[in-house]
Amino acid sequence: MHRIWAIVERDLRRFRRSPTLVVVSMIMPLVQLVVLGHAFGGKIKNLEVGVVDQDHGVPAVKLKEMFQAVSANARTFETIPYSDQTAALEDLRNGKISGVVNIPPHFSRNLLAGANPRLALIEDNTDQFAAATLEGALTQLLAPYNERAPQPRLSNVATLSVVEIYPYVPYVQYLLPGTIVLAIFVSAMIGGGIIFIDDKARGLHEGYLVTPIRKVELIVGFNLAGAAKAIIAGTVLVTCGSLIAGIPDPFNLLRLARMLLLVVVTALALISMMFLFMVRVSDPLVPRAIFGVLNTVLFFPSGAVYPINAFPTWMKAISLVDPFTYAVHGFKELVLKNTGLAAISVDLAVLTGFTLLTMGAATLLFRRTL
Amino acid sequence: MAHVLDIEVDRLTKCFGDFCAVNALSFTVEHGEVFGLLGPNGAGKSTLIRMLTTLVPPTAGTARVNGFDIVRNANDVRQCIGVIPQAMTSDLDLSADENMRIFAKLYGIPRDKRRRAIRELLEAVDLGQWADKPVKMFSGGMRRRLEIARGLVHEPKIFFLDEPTTGLDPVSRVAVWEMLARLKRERDLTILVTTHYMDEADKLCDRIAIVDHGKLVALDSPLKLKASIPGQNILEVSFSDVPPGWMDKLRSLPEVGDVRADDHVFRISSHNGPLTTVELLEAARAAGITVASLSVQSTTLDDVFVHYTGHQLRDALQTSVKYNTDFMYQAR
Numbered sequence: 276m277h278r279i280w281a282i283v284e285r286d287l288r289r290f291r292r293s294p295t296l297v298v299v300s301m302i303m304p305l306v307q308l309v310v311l312g313h314a315f316g317g318k319i320k321n322l323e324v325g326v327v328d329q330d331h332g333v334p335a336v337k338l339k340e341m342f343q344a345v346s347a348n349a350r351t352f353e354t355i356p357y358s359d360q361t362a363a364l365e366d367l368r369n370g371k372i373s374g375v376v377n378i379p380p381h382f383s384r385n386l387l388a389g390a391n392p393r394l395a396l397i398e399d400n401t402d403q404f405a406a407a408t409l410e411g412a413l414t415q416l417l418a419p420y421n422e423r424a425p426q427p428r429l430s431n432v433a434t435l436s437v438v439e440i441y442p443y444v445p446y447v448q449y450l451l452p453g454t455i456v457l458a459i460f461v462s463a464m465i466g467g468g469i470i471f472i473d474d475k476a477r478g479l480h481e482g483y484l485v486t487p488i489r490k491v492e493l494i495v496g497f498n499l500a501g502a503a504k505a506i507i508a509g510t511v512l513v514t515c516g517s518l519i520a521g522i523p524d525p526f527n528l529l530r531l532a533r534m535l536l537l538v539v540v541t542a543l544a545l546i547s548m549m550f551l552f553m554v555r556v557s558d559p560l561v562p563r564a565i566f567g568v569l570n571t572v573l574f575f576p577s578g579a580v581y582p583i584n585a586f587p588t589w590m591k592a593i594s595l596v597d598p599f600t601y602a603v604h605g606f607k608e609l610v611l612k613n614t615g616l617a618a619i620s621v622d623l624a625v626l627t628g629f630t631l632l633t634m635g636a637a638t639l640l641f642r643r644t645l
Numbered sequence: 646m647a648h649v650l651d652i653e654v655d656r657l658t659k660c661f662g663d664f665c666a667v668n669a670l671s672f673t674v675e676h677g678e679v680f681g682l683l684g685p686n687g688a689g690k691s692t693l694i695r696m697l698t699t700l701v702p703p704t705a706g707t708a709r710v711n712g713f714d715i716v717r718n719a720n721d722v723r724q725c726i727g728v729i730p731q732a733m734t735s736d737l738d739l740s741a742d743e744n745m746r747i748f749a750k751l752y753g754i755p756r757d758k759r760r761r762a763i764r765e766l767l768e769a770v771d772l773g774q775w776a777d778k779p780v781k782m783f784s785g786g787m788r789r790r791l792e793i794a795r796g797l798v799h800e801p802k803i804f805f806l807d808e809p810t811t812g813l814d815p816v817s818r819v820a821v822w823e824m825l826a827r828l829k830r831e832r833d834l835t836i837l838v839t840t841h842y843m844d845e846a847d848k849l850c851d852r853i854a855i856v857d858h859g860k861l862v863a864l865d866s867p868l869k870l871k872a873s874i875p876g877q878n879i880l881e882v883s884f885s886d887v888p889p890g891w892m893d894k895l896r897s898l899p900e901v902g903d904v905r906a907d908d909h910v911f912r913i914s915s916h917n918g919p920l921t922t923v924e925l926l927e928a929a930r931a932a933g934i935t936v937a938s939l940s941v942q943s944t945t946l947d948d949v950f951v952h953y954t955g956h957q958l959r960d961a962l963q964t965s966v967k968y969n970t971d972f973m974y975q976a977r
Contacts, residue, residue: 281750285736292738292779478732485698485728486751487720643719645700 278488282496283503286466290504300465301508304458308450308516311580316446319408322352322373325363332383338394341416342376351412367399374398374409442523444611451520452606453579455512456599459542460573462508466501467549468562476559484643494550494638501546502539509538522610533616534609537623541602544626547633548598554640577603601625649676650709651803651835652697657706659692666692668859669706674837674852679829681850682839683950689859690839691731694807697837698728711802724752727801731808733788737781741772741791744780745798752799759798766794769831770824786817790824797828804829806838810845818842822849843946853946855953862953871944874952875902876914879942880921883910885935894932898924905951910938914948 290297326342328335342354355372357363363375377395385392396413400406474480483493513534517525524530552569553562576583576590577599583591594600605622608614616623652674659667667689674680682690695701697708699719707714713721735744742763749759767773770790780788789809796804809825810818822845829836840846846853847867855863855870863870884891887909895904900917915921918941929936 277750277753281747284750285739285747288743289736289738478730478734479736481700481730481732482734482748483751484700485723485726485730486748487723487753488751644702645695 278486278492279496279499282483282493283500286500287503297462297465297504297508300461301458301511303461304454304512305515305519307457308447308454308519312445312447312450312520315580316449318351319405320350322405322409323371324352324354324409325357325366325372325375326354326378327357327360327363327375328378329360329380330378330382334383334386334392335378338378338420341420345412345416349412352409364397367397370399372399373402373405376413441612445521448520448522448611450580451516451522452603452610453574453577453599454516455509455538455606455610456541456545456577456579456602457570457574458512458516459505459509459538459602460545460570460599462505463501463542463545463549464562464566464569466504467497467546468553468566469559471497471501471550471553472556472559472562475557481645484645490641490643491638494634494641498543498547498550498634501549502542505542505546506538509542510535513538517610524613527613530609530613533619534606536616537602537605537609537619540623540626540630541598541605543630544598544602544633547630547637551633551637551640554637555642573597573599576600579603598626598629601629650674651676651678651711652680652837653709654693654697655707657693657696657708658704659689659696659701660704665704665859667696667703670856670859670861671706672854672861672864674835676835677829677833678851679826679836679838679849681846681853682837682856683841683843683846683853683946684839684856685841688856690856691807692859693856694728694805694837694839698726698805699723724799725802727796727799727804729789729792729796729804729806729809731811733785733792735780735788735792735795738779740777740779741767741783741794742776744791745795748795749798754799762798762800766797767791769828770794771820784817786813786820789813789817789821793821793824793828797832800832801834803835803837806836808839808841810840810842818845825849843950847946855950857954863949867946870946870949874914874944874949876900876916877944878915878918878921879944879948880913880915880918880925880939881910881942882913882925882939883937884929885937888932888934891932891934894928895925898928903952912948912951914944 324342326339328339339354339356342352345351346353352373354376357366357375360375360377363372363377366372367375375395375397377397379393379395382392382394384390394413394417396410398406398409488496513531514525552565556562572593575581576586576594577597578594579599583594583600586594601622605619605626608618608622612618650673652672654670654672656669656671657667658665658669670689670693682693684690692701696703697710697715699715699722702716707716709715710722711725713725715722736747739747745763745767746759749763754762764773764776767776770793772787772791772794775783775787780791783791793806793809796806806825810821813821825836825838826849828834838850850867852864852866853870854861863873865873892904892906892911895901895911895913898913898921900915900921902914902916904914905912913921913925922939922941925939926936
C-alpha cells in the first residue's frame with residue numbers, strides 16, 4: 276500500500292509545484308460552458324423579412340399591421356416592404372434578408388369568398404434555426420388572424436395544458452453537466468495520457484520498474500494519482516460552473532456531497548479508461564493526436580449537448596458503452612433536478628463496473644519490462 | 646576461502662528481430678569488485694545492464710544476481726540492486742529530499758530509518774545543504790550525485806550504473822568517480838558500471854570487459870589488458886610523403902610489434918619507444934621523407950580497444966549513432 280501512496284504523493288507534489296497543465300485543463304471546459312451555453316438556446320430575434328403586397332386589399336393591410344406588431348413587440352422579425360417580388364427574391368439570394376412573405380393578387384377576394392386564400396413564405400433554409408423560427412412565428416400569427424368569429428365560452432375542442440415540474444432550464448445550465456464531465460476528461464487525458472507517456476519517454480518509469488513494486492500497485496498508483504487531479508478539476512467545475520450557469524442554491528451541501536461522490540466515481544472511470552488506452556503506448560505524440568478524436572467520440576454521443584433520443588442507431592450504440600453518458604446523466608439529475616442518490620444509482624454502478632473492468636484489463640496488458 | 650560471485654552471466658543474449666544487441670555474453674563479477682563494461686554506444690552495454698536489472702527479458706542464456714535468477718526471481722533481484730539508468734530521471738519539480746523520500750517509500754523503508762538514510766546519503770554525496778532545494782536548480786553533476794544517492798537509499802548490495810558520467814564536465818566527472826570509489830569502500834558495494842571513457846575505466850575498475858557489437862572481446866584488469874597487447878609504447882607518426890613499401894619498412898624497424906595506418910597517421914607499437922623512434926627518424930632521413938609529426942606515448946586502454954576491436958572507439962561512437970537509435974525504438 277505504501278508503494279501506491281508513494282506514486283500518488285510524487286504526482287501530487289509535482290502538480291502542486293507546477294499546476295499549469297491541470298489548471299489549463301479546467302479553463303477549456305469553462306470557456307466552452309460560457310461561450311456554447313450562450314451561443315445556443317437563445318431566442319432568435321430581428322430576422323429581416325421582405326413583404327411583397329400584390330393585393331393591397333383591407334385583409335392584406337390588416338396582415339401587415341400584425342407583422343408590424345411583431346416587429347415592435349416580440350421583435351422576432353422586422354418587415355421590409357418591397358413593391359417588386361423579383362427585387363425581394365434577389366435580396367433573399369444575396370443574404371440581405373432571411374425570407375420573403377408574398378401576399379398574392381386576389382388574396383383579399385379569395386379570403387372573403389372563402390376560396391382557399393394562401394400566403395407564400397419563401398425562406399433561406401440554409402439556416403434551419405432561423406427558418407424554423409420564421410415559420411413558427413408566422414404560423415402562430417395566422418392563428419388569431421383566422422379567428423374572426425367570436426368563440427363560445429365553453430370550448431368543445433380538446434386542449435393541452437403544460438405543467439413544468441422544474442424551473443425553466445436555460446441552455447447554459449443544460450450544458451453544465453456535460454462540461455463538468457469534460458473537465459474531468461481533459462484532466463484525465465492530460466494526467467493519464469500526456470504526462471504519463473511523457474514520463475515514460477523521459478525514463479521516469481524505468482525508475483519505478485527497477486524497484487520491487489508489483490504490477491497492480493503501479494496501475495492502482497497511476498490511476499489514483501491521475502484521478503486525484505481529475506477530482507480537483509471536477510470539483511472546481513462543480514462549484515465555479517454552477518455559479519457561472521446560475522444554478523439555484525449552488526452551495527446546497529447535500530447536493531455538493533452527492534456531486535463530489537459522482538466526481539470521484541467519474542474521475543476513476545475516465546482515468547482508468549485512459550490508462551487502458553495508453554498502457555502499451557510509448558510515443559508522446561499518440562495521446563496528443565487522439566485527444567480531439569476521443570473528445571468528439573465520447574462527448575457528443577453522451578447527450579451532453581443534445582438528447583440521445585435524436586441520435587441514429589449507431590450513435591445510440593456508442594452512447595450505450597460511453598462512460599460519459601452515465602456521468603452526464605448523473606450530473607443532469609443532480610444539477611438540474613437536485614435528486615437523491617437513488618436517481619443516479621445505475622450511473623454510479625455502471626461507472627464503478629467500468630472502472631474495475633478497464634483497470635483489470637490495463638493490469639493484464641501492462642508490461643513489467645521495457 | 647572461495648570468492649563470492651555477485652553476478653554470474655552465462656551466454657546471455659538479447660535479439661531484436663535479426664539484430665542481436667547482446668550476443669552470448671558470459672562473465673562473472675566477484676563481491677566487492679568494480680567491474681567496467683567498456684564499449685561504444687550500440688555495443689550492447691545498456692541492453693546488458695537492462696537485462697541484469699530485470700528491465701529487459703533475455704532472448705537466451707541466463708544470469709544470476711546475488712544468487713537470484715534475473716527472470717525467475719526478478720523481484721528478489723530488484724530488492725538487492727541499486728540502478729542508475731543512463732537518462733537522468735529525478736523529478737525536477739521536487740526537492741532532493743522529496744526525490745529520495747519517494748524512492749525510499751517505493752522500497753518500503755520504515756519512516757525513522759528512511760529519514761536517517763536520506764540524511765546520511767545526501768551528506769555522502771555532498772548535497773546535505775541542498776536537501777530542500779528543487780532539483781531544477783541543480784547542475785548536471787549535482788543531479789547525477791543525487792541519483793546515485795537515490796539508488797543507494799535501500800542499501801543495495803550490488804550497484805549498476807549506466808554511463809554515469811556521460812554529459813558531465815571533466816570536474817563533475819572526477820567528482821562522481823571519487824564519490825563512487827568512497828561509497829564502494831564505505832558500503833561494501835559491488836559495482837558494475839558502463840562507460841565509454843577509457844581514462845575512467847582505467848583508473849577505477851578492478852576488471853574491464855571490452856564489448857563490441859554485442860560480443861565480449863577482452864576481459865581482464867586494466868594492467869593485464871595493456872600488457873596483453875604487443876609493445877609498451879605507441880608511436881603516432883605522420884610523413885610528408887609515403888613511398889610504396891613504407892609500411893613494410895616500418896614493420897621491419899627494431900622492437901616494433903604492430904603497425905596500423907589510420908588516415909595518413911601510422912600507429913606503431915614498440916617494446917622500446919626511444920630506440921624505435923631513433924631508428925624511425927634515421928629510416929625517414931635515408932628515404933628522403935620528412936616527418937610531419939611524431940608523438941610517443943605509453944600504451945593506453947585506447948590502444949587495447951583498437952587492438953581487440955580493430956577500430957578506434959571514437960569512430961565506433963560515430964558509426965553507432967543510427968544503429969543505437971534503431972535499437973532503442975525496438976527496445977520499447
